[in-house]
Amino acid sequence: MPEPRSGPRTAELSVPQKAMHKLGLIRDIDLALHLPHRYEDETRITPIRNARDGESVQIEGTVVASEIQMRPRRQLVVRLDDGTGECELRFFSFYPSHQKTLAVGQRIRARGDVKGGFWGRQMLHPVFRKAEGELPAALTPVYPTVAQLPQAYLRRAVASALRRVDLTETLGEALDRPPVALRGGKGFEPLWSLRDALFFLHHPTPDVALVTLEDHTHPAWQRLKAEELLAQQISQLEAKRERARLRSPELKPTPDSSALHEQLLAVLPFDLTAAQRRVCAEIFGDLARSIPMHRLLQGDVGSGKTVVAAMAAAVCMDAGWQCALMAPTEILAEQHFAKLIGWIEPLLASRGRRVAWLAGGQKKKERTQMLAMIESGEAALVVGTHAVIQEQVRFRNLALAVIDEQHRFGVAQRLALRQKLKDRGLEPHMLMMSATPIPRTLAMSYFADLDVSTIDELPPGRTPIVTKVISDSRKDQVIERIAAQVAEGRQVYWVCPLIEESEALDLSNATATHLDLSEALPGVTVGLLHSRMPSAEKKAVMQQFKEGSMGVLVSTTVIEVGVDVPNASLMVIEHAERFGLSQLHQLRGRVGRGAAASACVLLYSTGESGRLAETARERLKAMAETNDGFEIARRDLDIRGPGELLGARQSGDSLLRFADLALDSDLLDWARSVAPKMLDQYPMLAKQHVARWLGSKSDFLKA
Structure with a gap:
């Protein structure tokens, strides 16, 4: 069986090989680690008389009748007799080759679900073959696949790769004290080797408890998960050590009152919270070192991360260097720009420097x-969107890059920012900000190479937000509530998930909702904001809303982050069941920014089914039960796994295929303790281990 290798050009590959490339099955080890998602038991034959209704079994017998019937539709009907009874095999889709194999007198094995009825036992469209050779000794694997890649081809490719692949143990002495799970849970049982674990999982013996394979608790699965987590931890520790060998400008804050950050503190219209001051001290400590800062600043919606970023920027600029602040959307970038201009530009002007804007x-x-x-260095602070990292943007001396909502940027984009100082042999300090708090296990796993600062305190004056989950059948009551809020001088957001009608998704769109609300609220200015509007039009709408001349703003999720209107006290999210949990929490954080009591209404639709999907129900329940962003993040991890919490960090690739951070914390702890030992005492084995498990994906962990 020829194996697809990286050598031939794609055009030279067969159709199944191209399909394997699509699945990422290029190396022998890729195929060896492509594990079955279920198994079929072809190891035993069940006598027909013992086959129970609804049971999935394999039977073997002689074809005693085979004919094509035309009523009620064309079908092939075959009767199989094994001496203990008869079973009818019925096929609505068949070919001449099927008829030949299933001809009278042929000895056949058939596997499928048995249905018992008035006319006896029956199987619809069973899997069948000629009864030749001995029964297999192991369960038959069923692999995840794509179109044009048959199971038979994939099974042969995997079996061939398993014969060739180098499964030399890489852990050696590092595995001197493995978790109990790796030893089968009974203390003194022998440890599963990688080879034994892989061969077993591809072809398990029929006596295994299938549930332990399905829920990945079998010791063979545990061994693979431990190895995978170890590869990830080694890669991240390596990235952190590599970064420690690089050099960055030393940005030491000046302690006197003439320092830019002290002047900034004096002009701010509020005092920093204790949490903000603590986090500033952590960041200042990093900036003063010659090792590049690589820090994640996380805090709940509205906790004041922008002010902390401004303080870090002030220290950088005071030392004579440039700072870049990059945000994922123009609205968010403009908001930062407006705030930073108000705070910093007058202070910079006295020093002959300015703030620049790029979009x-x-x-x-x-x-x-x-x-x-x-390029000249006149712009000490550069604020913008992805435009900041374009090739034609040349900094004179960039020393600090601040990336807001870091999970919205890809690896390549963050790496591009780091390249801006390369010609001087230096790396800029990196401060990444996120309003989606990272649960501890996620931070330990995917962000092990980052230092994490957490603002765990909201500024005074933030009012608690009451969250209500309401069916869209009560939309009229919600509109009455809006009218009452506007009459009291308050403002309201109404968020829709789509801009245009879609036949595939029967959702209200922003344009139609805008018209409906304009009619339902006579005398109230109802604005519309969505991503397809020209930039100038978006600015004008947001300005009206901020000034208070607009009572209701109908918007798509472009207002998800960064919009700050203290007078807005009600947030309505239509089709809330369609949004992710962290996105719902971000949207809710747009209200409750002033002294007025604030509420968030989650309008949901059950559609034709009349009931919500389980995950949607869990998300809405979590929103109603807590305002705590850290608890929201923990529940999000439970509901969906790490995917969206990490965003584009992996550039679309999931680096953990087997381990589950919610369930495998003991294996993660073990991997974290073993990784430094592997790197220090067995550097070649560590390198081999990472190459085996991550290949080129390890680069994604270094951005």
Whole structure:
């Protein structure tokens, strides 16, 4: 069986080989680690008379009748007799080759679900073959696959790869004290080797408890999960050590009152919270070192991360260097720009320096002016979207890069920022911010190479938000509530998940909702905001809402982050069942920013089924029960796993295929303790281990 290798060009590959490449099955080890998602038992034959109704069994017998019947539709009907009874095999889709194999007198094995009825036992569309050779000794694997990649081809490819693959043990002495789970749970049982674990999982013996294979608690599964977690931890520790060998500018805060960060503190219209001051001290400590800072600043919605970023930027600029602040959307970038200009630009102006703005929709003249300011160093602070990392943007001396909502940026984009100082042999310090708090196990696993600072305190004056989960059949009552809020001088957000009608998803769109609310609320200015509007139009709408001349803003999720209107006291999220938990929490955080009592209404629709999906129900329940972003993040991890909490960090690739962070914390603890020992005492084995498990994916962990 030829194995697809990285050598041949794609055009030279067969159709099944191209399909395997699509699945990422290129190396022998890729195929060896492509594990079955279920198994079929072909190891035993059940006498027909013992086959129970509803049971999935394999039978063997002689074809005693085989004919094509035309009523009620064309079908092939075959009778199989094994001496203990008869079973009818019925096929609505069949080929001449099937008829030949199932001809009268042939000895056949058939496997499927038995149905008992008035006319006796029956199987619909069973899997069948000629009864030749001995029965297999192991369960038959069924692999995850794609179109044009048959199970038979994949089984042969995996079996061939298992014969060739190098499964030399890489753990050696590092496994001197493995978790009990790796030893089968009985203390003195022998440890499963990687080879034994893989061969067993591809072809388990029929006496195994299938539930231990399905829930991945079998010792063979535990061995694989431990190895996978260890590869990830080694890779991250390696990245952290590599970063420690790089050099960054030393940005030491000046202690006197003339320092830019002290002047910034003096002009802020509020005092920093204790949590903000603590986090500032952590960041200042990093900036003062010559080792590049690689820190994640996390805090709940509205906890004041922007102010902390401004303080870090002030220290950087005071030392004569440039700072870049990058946000995922223009609205969020503009909000930072407006705040930072108000706070910092007057202070910078006295030093002959300025703040620059970069975004995709800028006019050429303005953009050229900004690029010149950045290259000359006149622009001490550069705020913008992805435009900040474009090739034509040349910094004079970038020393600090602040990335807001870091999970919305890909690996390549973060790496591009780091390249901006390469010609001087230096790395910029990196501060990444997230309003989606990272649960501890996730931080230990995927962010092991990051230092994490947490703002765990909200500024005074934030009011608690009451969250109500309401069926969209009561939408009229919600509109009455909106009218009452606007009459009291308050403002309201109404968020829709789509802009246009879609035949596939019967959802209200922002345009139709805007018209409906305008009619239902005469005398109230109802605005509309969505991502397809021209930039100038979006700015004008947001300005009206901020000034208070607009009572209701109908929007898509472009207002998810960064929008700050203290007078807004009600958030309505339509089709809330369609949103992710962290996104719902972000949207809810747009209200409760002033002194007025605030509420968030989650309008859900059950559709034609009349009931919510289990995960949607869990999300809405979590939102109603807690306002705590850390608890929300923990529940999000429980409901969906690490996927969206990590965002684009892995550039679309999941680095953990087998381990479950919610269930395998003991294996993660073990991997964290073993990783430094592997790197220090067995560097070649560590390198081999990471290459086996991660291949080129280990680069994703280094951004």
